[in-house]
Amino acid sequence: MSKTETDKGQEELGAAGSQLSTAPREEQLSGVPAMGVIGWIRWFWRQLTSMRVALLLLLLLSLAAIPGSLIPQTGADLNKVDDFRAAHKTLAPVYDKLGLFHVYSSVWFSAIYILLFISLIGCIVPRAWQFTGQLRGRPPGAPKRLDRLPAYTTWRTTAEPEEVREAALKLLKRRRFRAHAEGDAVAAEKGYLREVGNLIFHIALIVLLVAFAWGQMYKSDGTKLMVEGDGFSNALPMYDDFKSGSMFQPDELVPFSFDLKKFTGTYETSGPNKGTPRTYQAKIEYSTGTDGTRKAKTIKVNQPLHIGASKVYLVSHGYAPVITVRDGKGKVVYRDAVPLLPLDGNVTSNGVVKVMDGYTSPKGLKEQLGFQAFFVPTFDPKAGTMMSQFPALVNPLLAVNAYHGDLGVDAGIPQSVYQLDTTHMKAFKDDKGQLLKKLLRPGDSMQLPNGAGSITFDKEIKQWAGFEIVQEPGSGWALGGAIAAIFGLAGSLFIQRRRVWVRTVRGADGVTVVEMAGLGRSESAKLPEELGDLAGILYDQAPGAPDPDDDSSPIPDPHVVPAEGAEK
Amino acid sequence: MTLAAVTELAAGTNEHLASMSNTLIYSAMTVYTLAFLAYIAEWIFGSRSKVGRTANALTADDARTASRPAVTVKKAGGTAVLERPQVVVRAAAGSRDVPDGPGAHGGTVQGDLYGRIAVSLTVLAFVVHLAGVVARAASVRRAPWGNMYEFSITFTAVAVGVYLVLLALRKNVRWLGLFLTTTVLLLLGLAVTVLYTASDQLVPALHSYWLYIHVSTAIFCGAVFYVGAVATILYLFKDSYENKLEAGLKPGSFATSVLERLPASATLDKFAYRVNAAVFPLWTFTIIAGAIWAGDAWGRYWNWDPKETWSFITWVAYACYLHARATAGWKGRKAAYLAMIAFACWLFNFYGVNIFVTGKHSYAGV
Ligand code: HEM
Numbered sequence: 001m002s003k004t005e006t007d008k009g010q011e012e013l014g015a016a017g018s019q020l021s022t023a024p025r026e027e028q029l030s031g032v033p034a035m036g037v038i039g040w041i042r043w044f045w046r047q048l049t050s051m052r053v054a055l056l057l058l059l060l061l062s063l064a065a066i067p068g069s070l071i072p073q074t075g076a077d078l079n080k081v082d083d084f085r086a087a088h089k090t091l092a093p094v095y096d097k098l099g100l101f102h103v104y105s106s107v108w109f110s111a112i113y114i115l116l117f118i119s120l121i122g123c124i125v126p127r128a129w130q131f132t133g134q135l136r137g138r139p140p141g142a143p144k145r146l147d148r149l150p151a152y153t154t155w156r157t158t159a160e161p162e163e164v165r166e167a168a169l170k171l172l173k174r175r176r177f178r179a180h181a182e183g184d185a186v187a188a189e190k191g192y193l194r195e196v197g198n199l200i201f202h203i204a205l206i207v208l209l210v211a212f213a214w215g216q217m218y219k220s221d222g223t224k225l226m227v228e229g230d231g232f233s234n235a236l237p238m239y240d241d242f243k244s245g246s247m248f249q250p251d252e253l254v255p256f257s258f259d260l261k262k263f264t265g266t267y268e269t270s271g272p273n274k275g276t277p278r279t280y281q282a283k284i285e286y287s288t289g290t291d292g293t294r295k296a297k298t299i300k301v302n303q304p305l306h307i308g309a310s311k312v313y314l315v316s317h318g319y320a321p322v323i324t325v326r327d328g329k330g331k332v333v334y335r336d337a338v339p340l341l342p343l344d345g346n347v348t349s350n351g352v353v354k355v356m357d358g359y360t361s362p363k364g365l366k367e368q369l370g371f372q373a374f375f376v377p378t379f380d381p382k383a384g385t386m387m388s389q390f391p392a393l394v395n396p397l398l399a400v401n402a403y404h405g406d407l408g409v410d411a412g413i414p415q416s417v418y419q420l421d422t423t424h425m426k427a428f429k430d431d432k433g434q435l436l437k438k439l440l441r442p443g444d445s446m447q448l449p450n451g452a453g454s455i456t457f458d459k460e461i462k463q464w465a466g467f468e469i470v471q472e473p474g475s476g477w478a479l480g481g482a483i484a485a486i487f488g489l490a491g492s493l494f495i496q497r498r499r500v501w502v503r504t505v506r507g508a509d510g511v512t513v514v515e516m517a518g519l520g521r522s523e524s525a526k527l528p529e530e531l532g533d534l535a536g537i538l539y540d541q542a543p544g545a546p547d548p549d550d551d552s553s554p555i556p557d558p559h560v561v562p563a564e565g566a567e568k
Numbered sequence: 569m570t571l572a573a574v575t576e577l578a579a580g581t582n583e584h585l586a587s588m589s590n591t592l593i594y595s596a597m598t599v600y601t602l603a604f605l606a607y608i609a610e611w612i613f614g615s616r617s618k619v620g621r622t623a624n625a626l627t628a629d630d631a632r633t634a635s636r637p638a639v640t641v642k643k644a645g646g647t648a649v650l651e652r653p654q655v656v657v658r659a660a661a662g663s664r665d666v667p668d669g670p671g672a673h674g675g676t677v678q679g680d681l682y683g684r685i686a687v688s689l690t691v692l693a694f695v696v697h698l699a700g701v702v703a704r705a706a707s708v709r710r711a712p713w714g715n716m717y718e719f720s721i722t723f724t725a726v727a728v729g730v731y732l733v734l735l736a737l738r739k740n741v742r743w744l745g746l747f748l749t750t751t752v753l754l755l756l757g758l759a760v761t762v763l764y765t766a767s768d769q770l771v772p773a774l775h776s777y778w779l780y781i782h783v784s785t786a787i788f789c790g791a792v793f794y795v796g797a798v799a800t801i802l803y804l805f806k807d808s809y810e811n812k813l814e815a816g817l818k819p820g821s822f823a824t825s826v827l828e829r830l831p832a833s834a835t836l837d838k839f840a841y842r843v844n845a846a847v848f849p850l851w852t853f854t855i856i857a858g859a860i861w862a863g864d865a866w867g868r869y870w871n872w873d874p875k876e877t878w879s880f881i882t883w884v885a886y887a888c889y890l891h892a893r894a895t896a897g898w899k900g901r902k903a904a905y906l907a908m909i910a911f912a913c914w915l916f917n918f919y920g921v922n923i924f925v926t927g928k929h930s931y932a933g934v
Contacts, residue, residue, distance in 0.1 A: 058884055486853050514653075536653070
């Protein structure tokens, strides 16, 4: 229905209403393509770049994004995907085939947005071309009947028609209309920025997408746990864990290194939120390139360190008590800060100490030692539990037990540094034959039975911080694109593109008749307001002449002469 | 637990302020109920008037002159010039030329009186409501959107605020009042019963001003989208009513009584479009602010986390709507359906995702 209506409106206005936008003209989807391959290709291209197909693709894109928000995604959380696989034995293989566990990198999702962006490019190029054409041309001349336009006014004046036209031209130009006189009328147009904004918006979308895709392909993302005093240099082997995009090359890692000097966490000490973190910060010293001078810097949550294209985030923290292990003769066989993994918000932690070599048992056997450690920064005897009561070091306590034998680290199977494989180990027992264990305060030691040595919980307790080092090229472009998109959009939505015509003719009685009319792309209250404003100013320069007879005003009553649409 | 999830939490709760906030919210609900009744009275008195029933015929001429910015020309000197050029406005070719209804009061004096009372009560309720939100914020010493209870009370306050601002700008929106107070009462009722979270059970708010910008603009956009959605629904009703009239059918008397008093479908449609279009760039900005914050907090600016995904879906849905308006054959009802889908996406994002899906945003839990 709208098609015929638009066409009707178009016919009536003639050229005056044309090209008020560069939106492509709608073509019938069912239109039969011309014969031959070329014909088909052209037909396909026309369809793809039509507004209707753009709309359908946009709808499809939003529909296609939905499953990824409801089904666990490998990119976000592998564990959840595994849980889902375990729970849905029949559904999971189907999902796998459809790529539903990685929707946003699946073939069909990519197909939609690639089509959309081809459509977008195919749309922008001709529109930009057409628009420059419009800028070089002039606003179209006045339609025959100005009183048919959405906003219209007229009056009779004693001034000469040429004079009024001159004044109108000047006025419109002063108001920054592009105006020119043509025949008995002045034609003017304003609001080209709307089109500019619209083009900028759509181009910015392309920039945004390309930057995003680029970032996905070339990104790298790794984590590193560092105890106070540790150093890190940005190379693949240094990472605990590393992921990268398909096109990433290890030599693209930005060369830099840094040392963790000190980690500080402060916590709410009272009230219902007692124990809630206030600040986390890591003091570091870093240097860029291979030899650069060292600079001090503090990394906080939400405030990563930027080094070139690399960003270093502070993502986790915990305690690393310093542990000393001695053999039966009192010789130190192990001394190190042992990072322990937090189990709860109050940093109750556990972990293991592994003495790989250097230990000899009282019987003269080369053995390895393993200790399981359970640590609380704040132990409260009144709490009735071993769990930590506060995240800071108020009353630290370490519980250990001990094993000896073969840690199994040489078997070649990768092993977690936080777990003890006791299959080839024997527990140390106390006098009663129970597993030997002891609660240690800082400075305390636990003696191993039969002069097998001792383990000491040193007074020094270090902290560790977990860092995530991310390189995502193109994010600057993405941000630039996003900002340009907002401004383009605002221009496109808030600026009206409109035309104004002023016609002056000498009536039969020798008195000049001025007619003014305005046309916008959408009906807006601003259009008649602006026209009234312009008319008022022009009226002062070409004041009214008395009517030929005392008859009614020359304004045609819209109810007497019904609007075109109301006729049918 | 990552650090990002447990940063910066405001200090101790002020119990007194918290209970004061609750009292204020309950008081606001009472006043909203009174306003709701007054709006009902406005509609009822309006329906009794003959004017209401035959509004179309009687107000046709008024509406015409009203939409004509009669003598927009003002002259400083005051020299009386008799004949000023008047601007005649006419509907674009192809659109229906139906005048706007007179409003809920149907042109009756009594209805209008109740309408005015309703608006005054809404203003009062809004002030109390706002005070409740501020007290809540003060009691937890952070922005009042840490959980769904706080989010709901803030969102409703902003929605009412948007309505009152539109009224203050002399926009013809009083017809929204009944629908607005109904939704606000429902949401607040839900908030104080199901969603209530004692103010000391705080979930950590993340310490970043980008987050504050992001969430506050999100709430504002939601309130404006809501107003757009109400106008869209009414447009759909009014449009089918006008279609029936045009086809020579006789709609039911209740429908006639209510719909006659609403603005014309073209006006409602235009209003909905303006509202949605005006806030769309801000919604775009909201998503970008969220991405910037995510980039600082999680290391990646876009993670396809469920909240982000649904913001994106909402954005694309509104983009569809705007596109539809520019595409022949999709204007009118089809575009309106798209607007409804888009708003449903927004709603799902703010309530559904919190309830059914968990993601990195899960700190905003129920
Ligand atoms: C990523 C996909 C796209 C998005 C998010 C998008 C979004 C938008 C938005 C929000 C508007 C409203 C601005 C306004 O009314 O001026 C708009 C307008 C427009 N879009 Fe798109 N668009 C997309 C793709 C396309 C494509 C593929 C085409 C071409 C077929 C296209 C052609 C247009 C045109 C011609 C307008 C202006 C209509 C008018 O003058 O009112 N867009 N677009």
